[in-house]
Amino acid sequence: MKYVPEENxxxxxxxxxxxxxNLVTIGITEYxxxxxxxxxxxxxxxxxxxxxxxxxxxVVESVKSMSDLIAPVSGIVIEVNDTLLNxxxxxxxxxxxxxxxxxxxxxxxxxxxxxLKAADYKKIIDKKK
Amino acid sequence: xxxKDLNWYISVLLIYIKYSKKxxxxxVNVINHKNNMIEQKTALxxxxxxxxxxxxxFAGWLLPVEFKGIKTEHLQVRKTGGLFDVSYMGExxxxxxxxxxxxxxxxxxxVATLKTNEAQYxxxxxxxxxxxxxxxxxxxEKNQNYLLCVxxxxxxxxxxxxTANNLGAxxxxxxxxxxxxxxxGPNAFKLLLYFGIKQTSAFKIQTVTYKTEPxxxxxxxxxxxxxxxxxxxxxxxxxxxxxxxxxxxxxGITAVGLGARDTLRLEKAxxxxxxxxxxxxxxxxxxxxxxxxxxxNFLGKTALLEQKLKTFDKYLVGIIxxxxxxxxxxxxxxxxxxxxxxxxxSGTYSPSxxxxxxxxxxxxxxxxxxxxxxxxxxxKKFLAKVVKLPFV
Numbered sequence: 001m002k003y004v005p006e007e008n009x010x011x012x013x014x015x016x017x018x019x020x021x022n023l024v025t026i027g028i029t030e031y032x033x034x035x036x037x038x039x040x041x042x043x044x045x046x047x048x049x050x051x052x053x054x055x056x057x058x059v060v061e062s063v064k065s066m067s068d069l070i071a072p073v074s075g076i077v078i079e080v081n082d083t084l085l086n087x088x089x090x091x092x093x094x095x096x097x098x099x100x101x102x103x104x105x106x107x108x109x110x111x112x113x114x115x116l117k118a119a120d121y122k123k124i125i126d127k128k129k
Numbered sequence: 130x131x132x133k134d135l136n137w138y139i140s141v142l143l144i145y146i147k148y149s150k151k152x153x154x155x156x157v158n159v160i161n162h163k164n165n166m167i168e169q170k171t172a173l174x175x176x177x178x179x180x181x182x183x184x185x186x187f188a189g190w191l192l193p194v195e196f197k198g199i200k201t202e203h204l205q206v207r208k209t210g211g212l213f214d215v216s217y218m219g220e221x222x223x224x225x226x227x228x229x230x231x232x233x234x235x236x237x238x239x240v241a242t243l244k245t246n247e248a249q250y251x252x253x254x255x256x257x258x259x260x261x262x263x264x265x266x267x268x269x270e271k272n273q274n275y276l277l278c279v280x281x282x283x284x285x286x287x288x289x290x291x292t293a294n295n296l297g298a299x300x301x302x303x304x305x306x307x308x309x310x311x312x313x314g315p316n317a318f319k320l321l322l323y324f325g326i327k328q329t330s331a332f333k334i335q336t337v338t339y340k341t342e343p344x345x346x347x348x349x350x351x352x353x354x355x356x357x358x359x360x361x362x363x364x365x366x367x368x369x370x371x372x373x374x375x376x377x378x379x380x381g382i383t384a385v386g387l388g389a390r391d392t393l394r395l396e397k398a399x400x401x402x403x404x405x406x407x408x409x410x411x412x413x414x415x416x417x418x419x420x421x422x423x424x425x426n427f428l429g430k431t432a433l434l435e436q437k438l439k440t441f442d443k444y445l446v447g448i449i450x451x452x453x454x455x456x457x458x459x460x461x462x463x464x465x466x467x468x469x470x471x472x473x474x475s476g477t478y479s480p481s482x483x484x485x486x487x488x489x490x491x492x493x494x495x496x497x498x499x500x501x502x503x504x505x506x507x508x509k510k511f512l513a514k515v516v517k518l519p520f521v
Contacts, residue, residue: 037183037388038200040478041455041485059507061455063199063478064388 003030003096009112010121013070016096019112024073024104028060031125033095037062039088044069044101049077051104053111058101060091072115075106171216172308172366176374180384188282190217192387199388203480206352206393209381210314212373213390215358216366219284219304221277227297229272234296236266237412237429239422240275243268246334248347252412252420253279253290258432259408262287263400263420265349267334276345276360278309280402294428308366310359310373313393316380317356321346323376324369328355339369351390353397353519392477395486396521398447404458404474405445405488414441414490416518443471443490447520448502449482451512456487456504462495463503463510470495470502479520486520487513 008016014032018025033039041061051057056068057077080102084090091099106112116124168191177184182193193214195202205211223232232240237252247268253261262283267276279287288302312321318328325337326346334347342365348357361369377383391401398416400406405415411433412421421433450456456476464470476487487504495502498517503510 037195038198040200041453061478063392064194066455 004118004122004125005096006118008096008118009072009115010118011070011072011115012124013072015070015072017072017112017115019106019109022075022106022109023078024075024106024112025100026072026102026104027100028069028091028095029121029125030095031128032067033092033099036060036067036092037064039091041066042085042088042091042101044080044085045077047077047080051075051077051102069101071104073104073106073111074108075104077102078105079103169217171214172363173214173216173310173370176367176370177214177384182384182386185387187387188217188280190281192217193384194388195386196384199386199392200478200480202383202385202389203392205381205383206314206354206385206389207481208315210312210316210320210354210356210377211352211385211389212370212377212382213311213313213385214308214370215311216308216363217281218309219279219281219287219302220307220309220360221279221288221291222301222303223275223277223291223298224273224301225297225299226273228275228299231291231294231296231298232266232275232277233425234428235291235294236264237421237427237433239425240266240268241425243271245269245271248332248334248349250420252406252417253287254412254427254429254433255290255408256428256432257408258411258429258436260402260406260410260412261290261408263402263406265347267345267347269334269345282403306362307360308363310361310366310370311350311352311356312359312373312377312382313350313352313354313356314382315354316382317354320373320377320380320382321357324372326357339365339372344369351399352393353399353521354393391475392480395475395477395488396479396481396519398488398518398520400488401475410490411436411441413437414443415445440493442493444493444496445474445488446491446496446515447518448473448487448489448504448513449516449520450485450487450504451514454485454504454506454511456485456506456511456513458487460487460489461505462489462491462513463505464495465501465503473504476504481521491515 008018014029016027043059051071053074057071058069170191177193182196185194237254251266265278329348331348337344345360458475460473462471471491473487473489479486500515504513
């Protein structure tokens with residue numbers, strides 16, 4: 001839960017977004033995977049599908065709980081982490097890197113400005129302890 | 130609306146939006162519990178805290194749902210074993226010359242055949258034929274002394290039912306005095322041997338002494354593995370628990386939470402009261418006809434048999450999801466043609482099968498093995514098949 005890399009953006013829904021110009025990689029945070037427990041089901045969009053900021057783009061389930069995945073930005077899905085879909089353990093073991101979910105080509109880089117920086121996100125999760 | 134009122138309304142709305150953070154949904158618990166009950170803690174609570182358990186409120190108790198992870202704990206119980214704190218269960222003693230007569234009257238299955246130091250699964254059934262609870266009856270002394278172990282959520286209800294229908298037995302409500310520990314798994318009896326408990330077949334009782342305190346052990350359980358459950362007085366419980374944890378380490382036996390307890394019982398298709406069993410579900414439609422003895426009299430007999438004569442619309446079946454997805458309690462069932470044909474009572478991910486399994490009531494026409502049907506999960510329909518039980 002201490003692992004909150006500076007180079008990412010974050011949301012109150014415990015997703016992270018890494019922007020490489022207009023290609024944004026999206027995942028769930030260390031905090032999220034810990035709250036969820038061992039992931040047993042993951043539903044991700046298809047390549048080519050549109051995701052809309054603040055709307056659900058998929059579902060992640062553990063044995064005892066489930067959560068919508070909320071898109072931090074709007075755009076078209078360019079890549080889906082198929083390796084992850086075949087081995088859900090990576091989502092718990094490595095949510096911030098190998099457990100990335102989708103890569104999205106975003107419409108508008110300005111949307112990133114609305115997202116939280118690492119310091120702000122850290123404050124949110126520290127409050128929860 | 131006046132401008133002043135509108136501004137006030139907008140302020141309240143903005144405050145509401147700011148404070149109703151979306152992350153309250155993270156994660157959404159699917160285990161139902163009453164949120165308005167004051168939480169009780171078992172005698173072992175501190176140990177669970179020390180072992181970094183994640184807690185939830187179940188039937189008014191603050192209980193560990195997982196330690197290392199539900200899937201990990203589940204597979205461990207099937208491979209080596211686990212220790213469960215089940216102290217939230219209720220304990221009633223029924224004693225005296227009218228003990229057997231009373232229990233026989235309240236329960237659907239014949240109790241008279243139980244010998245001293247034997248136990249059995251049974252149902253408390255009311256006069257309307259409603260199942261009040263499913264219980265374990267422990268015969269401590271034939272005719273004279275019985276222990277009834279009841280579900281935590283039904284303690285008050287069961288006590289009222291038993292006292293109202295008592296046939297002169299001496300009744301004692303001792304739920305608050307006893308802790309209970311379950312030891313389940315292939316290595317369970319190896320661990321229990323350290324405490325003087327021998328391996329037996331199922332449903333047998335032994336009393337041993339632990340540091341001058343009596344322990345009541347029975348080879349019962351809710352996981353489908355060998356082992357049993359120990360009743361111990363609260364003041365001695367933590368000491369015993371720590372001893373079990375200590376000696377259990379080398380046998381691959383560690384503390385396991387409620388999460389795995391549910392996946393383990395569901396793999397064996399054991400009913401959970403409030404889900405597969407309720408006051409308006411007849412045992413004959415819930416795969417429990419074996420718990421109804423038609424050759425003895427009991428309070429609920431007439432009503433139960435009357436219901437049996439009318440054929441039931443719905444029957445309890447087990448299903449396995451054929452597509453990837455997790456089936457859960459309350460999800461609806463549909464036929465291939467899109468008709469709604471039933472509803473799930475329990476559902477989960479099965480770690481042993483790496484598939485989703487569920488129990489539910491379905492229309493008579495769809496209850497045969499291999500019948501295909503669909504489970505609605507959110508807005509999609511997932512293919513499932515009716516299977517033979519137990520799942521594992």
